[in-house]
Amino acid sequence: MFGKKEKPEKKEGFIKRLRARINKGDSWLTYDLANLAPGGKIDEDTLEELESLLVMADVGVDTTERIIQDLQKKLARKELKDVEALQQGLRNILREILAPVEKPLTIEKPDGPFVILMVGVNGAGKTTTIGKLARRFRDQGYSVMLAAGDTFRAAAVEQLQAWGDRNGVPVIAQHAGADPAAVIFDAMDAARARDVDILLADTAGRLQSQTGLMDELAKVKRVISRRDETAPHEIMLVLDASQGQNALVQAEKFHEALGLTGLTVTKLDGSAKGGILLGIADRIGVPVRFIGIGEAAEDMQPFSAEDFVDALLASGHQS
DSSP states (O other): OOSOOOOGGGHHHHHHHHHHHHSOSSSTTTOOGGGGOTTSOOOHHHHHHHHHHHHHTTOOHHHHHHHHHHHHHHHHTTOOOSHHHHHHHHHHHHHHHHGGGBOOOOOOOOSSOEEEEEEOOTTSSHHHHHHHHHHHHHHTTOOEEEEOOOOSOHHHHHHHHHHHHHHTOOEEOOOTTOOHHHHHHHHHHHHHHTTOSEEEEOOOOOOTTOHHHHHHHHHHHHHHHHHOTTOOSEEEEEEEGGGTHHHHHHHHHHHHHHOOOEEEEEOTTSTTTTHHHHHHHHHTOOOEEEEEOSSSGGGEEEOOHHHHHHHHHOOTTOO
């Protein structure tokens, strides 16, 4: 590990914004659990209503079943005596699902740059996430370089170069339509020659159903490994939380094709209200490195299971 430590002072402000932004509208995330049990008594009907709320919040059928079965066992053991016990039981199982994927990204400088291969479909916020990561790493004392591997979309190269200019970070790019693997290969050489700590490599936004394009990403990964057998050191998928169950399908397909090592989940202030993160954690188990709730650089922070659960279960009237 090298570079400077995380600055902690912004954490509280981020949690407050996270809670405020995902607690919009009447979803299970803001739902006062007392409304599920007006008389204060928890029974099978209460859990059935909670089950519907979980499914509607994009938690997914399988993960919802796991949560409800756990609560049903507690109910059978007479452990859910009141709303408070239900809330605590729900809190515990959500933490249990999310805690295993709370693994911060650790940058260890190998012999050459630490290569992060960024993947994801168009519109997920991949290029923006690269820009935010570049700024974060630079602020932590690392030297950073960007590789414009999305060569099919001219706007992607321009967007990346704009982020590079804004953050004082060099960008390696070639002409439109260049071989993405060749661009990233050249960037690795440039990063090594300049003794750069971290290389962030962009790739085209792939639709997970297009097998040929997924194969091309696998080719990019192979070419990187030929230049440095330990690379890429991180394969990070950027997911748009507001895509709901489709985000889960994307994560499964990308993981199958590439062997993901990390996720960044963006747009948690969107309509899915964050439930999808539980399904992804439960079904795929890939570490969630960062979560994003807006456009500003400080609106993307390392994932904390406990803080996220607190934000999910906060009542609408809480600050």
